[in-house]
Amino acid sequence: MTGAPPWLLLSPCLGLLAVFFVLPLAWLVRVSLYQRTSGAGGFYIADSFTLDHYAAVMTDPYFRGIALATLRLGLVVTATTLLLAYPLAVYLWRAGPTLKRGTLLAILLPKLTNLLVAMYGVLVVLANAGPINSLLLAGGIVREPLAMFANLFAVVVGETLILVPYPVLIIATALHGVDPRLVEAARGMGAGPLRAFYEVPFKLTLPSVLLAALVSLVWALGAFAAPVVLGNPDLYPVAVEVYTTTFEDVNWPLGATLAVLNMAVVTLLAMSTYVVQRRIERSFGR
Amino acid sequence: MSAADMHEGALTTDERKGMWTAIQRPSSIVALSLLHLVAGLALACLLAPLVFCILVSVADSTSLETPFATGRVSLRWYGEFLGDPRWLVGLSNSLQIALLTVTISVVCGTSAAMAFERCRFRGRAVIGAAILTPLFVPPVVLGIQSLTFHQRIGLWGTLVSIAVAHSLWAIPLVFTVTRASLAGVDPWLEAAARGLGASPVRAFALITMPLILPGILASAFFAFIISLNEFIMALFLATPRTQTLPTLIWPQVRTNVTPVVAAASGVTILITVSVLLLVNRLVDLRKMVQS
Structure with a gap:
């Protein structure tokens, strides 16, 4: 409705975000500063105030191990995700109309089905009796089934599968925005097809590759399903720790503390990548 | 290029005139087939878990086997799902x-x-x-x-x-x-x-x-x-x-x-x-x- 004032149209959306996103985040910070209860009745001691949980997380080597596991998984998964996503994005960009639609559906489908279902599927594929091991055994390539689950390999496979649609869509959108005449110009000036690709679309889409890397890293740092279904306790990142602390230890304040710190790292990352991306874009003269 | 030209028809013509003409070169044939191969493999990896999930669900077996392994197809697990x-x-x-x-x-x-x-x-x-x-x-x-x-x-x-x-x-x-x-x-x-x-x-x-x-x-x-x-x-x-x-x-x-x-x-x-x-x-x- 053209005549409606913008604040009226924006109020349902912003109202919901304020009440169910901003307020809960503030409340989460408050909960992380409560003392936990020792007995029954409530999840924290009302009106208490303590920084103990933050101190514990900062000093305890147990939590340092979790932070390292989270970071390692995040970086490895970001790398594998980008390696898989870039060729897929190029493929999507070059594909004809029908192939493009089919490829998009195939890329979106795993993202839109249940995470657990996808992880369960990975588990079935990688299992000792799964198709890969059956083929390897039948072909005489290995004598015993390869241990492909309950380890870092399986977690990386699973998490990459969860994350890959985002970078593909981001990079493919950027590729579609590249002026084809620039590529022809490069070709006209004697560049081979690969050289022309490297000089024009590849370099022009670098800022969005960076954005894709950030999005992957943000999601990978929050990894939850893949490590639990496909990994082992040594590989559990902070998200799993938040869950077990909250539900198995029923320690809401500590769970809230871990979540607040996770959120803080993600926010810092997003802000720094934004700054770097702006600088790259400016160096292109845009 | 106007907004209308950016639509698919114009783009595919551009592709035919531009990059796809490079197909005759041996190096780009290798590059193209490599792209197809990598993309195909990636898509297969993306879809394999879902496909196997479906296959396991219709197998007549109590463990995680596909109908190819058991040789029998059954909807008993769906029956169990609907009966619970x-x-x-x-x-x-x-x-x-x-x-x-x-x-x-x-x-x-x-x-x-x-x-x-x-x-x-x-x-x-x-x-x-x-x-x-x-x-x-x-x-x-x-x-x-x-x-x-x-x-x-x-x-x-x-x-x-x-x-x-x-x-x-x-x-x-x-x-x-x-x-x-x-x-x-x-x-x-x-x-x-x-x-x-x-x-x-x-x-x-x-x-x-x-x-x-x-x-x-x-x-x-x-x-x-x-x-x-x-x-x-x-x-x-x-x-x-x-x-x-x-x-x-x-x-x-x-x-x-x-x-x-x-x-x-x-x-x-x-x-x-x-x-x-x-x-x-x-x-x-x-x-x-x-x-």
Whole structure:
């Protein structure tokens, strides 16, 4: 409705975000500063105030191990995700109309089905009796089934599968925005097809590759399903720790503390990548 | 190049004239077939888990075997799924939450999209970024912040509690998709209807609404799929009475993996694929990367 004032149209959306996103985040910070209860009745001691949980997380080597596991998984998964996503994005960009639609559906489908279902599927594929091991055994390539689950390999496979649609869509959108005449110009000036690709679309889409890397890293740092279904306790990142602390230890304040710190790292990352991306874009003269 | 030229026909002609002519060169034949190979393998990896999940669900076996291994196809695990009230309650909860999520996110997302495409106001960039922010917050953080807050205000343990959390992800998607389809509608059409004497509401209902309806429907279906399959926030918010299908699958996947899980997963895959195909009929998915 053209005549409606913008604040009226924006109020349902912003109202919901304020009440169910901003307020809960503030409340989460408050909960992380409560003392936990020792007995029954409530999840924290009302009106208490303590920084103990933050101190514990900062000093305890147990939590340092979790932070390292989270970071390692995040970086490895970001790398594998980008390696898989870039060729897929190029493929999507070059594909004809029908192939493009089919490829998009195939890329979106795993993202839109249940995470657990996808992880369960990975588990079935990688299992000792799964198709890969059956083929390897039948072909005489290995004598015993390869241990492909309950380890870092399986977690990386699973998490990459969860994350890959985002970078593909981001990079493919950027590729579609590249002026084809620039590529022809490069070709006209004697560049081979690969050289022309490297000089024009590849370099022009670098800022969005960076954005894709950030999005992957943000999601990978929050990894939850893949490590639990496909990994082992040594590989559990902070998200799993938040869950077990909250539900198995029923320690809401500590769970809230871990979540607040996770959120803080993600926010810092997003802000720094934004700054770097702006600088790259400016160096292109845009 | 004008906006109209950017459409597919022009692009494919460009491709034929431009890059594809390089096919004759041996080096680019290698590069192209390598691209096909890598992309094909990547797509196969993406789809393999879902395909095997379906295969396991229709195998007549108590372990995780495919019909190729057992030689027999059976729907017994689907029978077991449908015969267990726990699964059925979960399915019903999931569907109710998904419908609530669709309602909340379409109301909030569409109205915000209209404000962005049809009105002038200050702070567009900041408000636009704020609406998208929840998409980039780790689901575990959204889960525990909703848990502590909903427990405080007494919403915890209701289906609405989970639907509201899911809306945090659904609203930005509805907002983005609807905005894109609104941007494709000439605002002068509605102005013309107003000029011919239609009231603002009537002009919107008769002119703009039918034009953006496919976009709104597509975004509603996306919201539905997201809510149906989301499980981390649901895991934090669900109580024994508000278990969803994914939160019921969760302990099964962690401990005793039986093919009934594959059947439960098969049900969600089936619903998701049908809805996705419906979306594909409604809107051109390719616009997602070509806008």
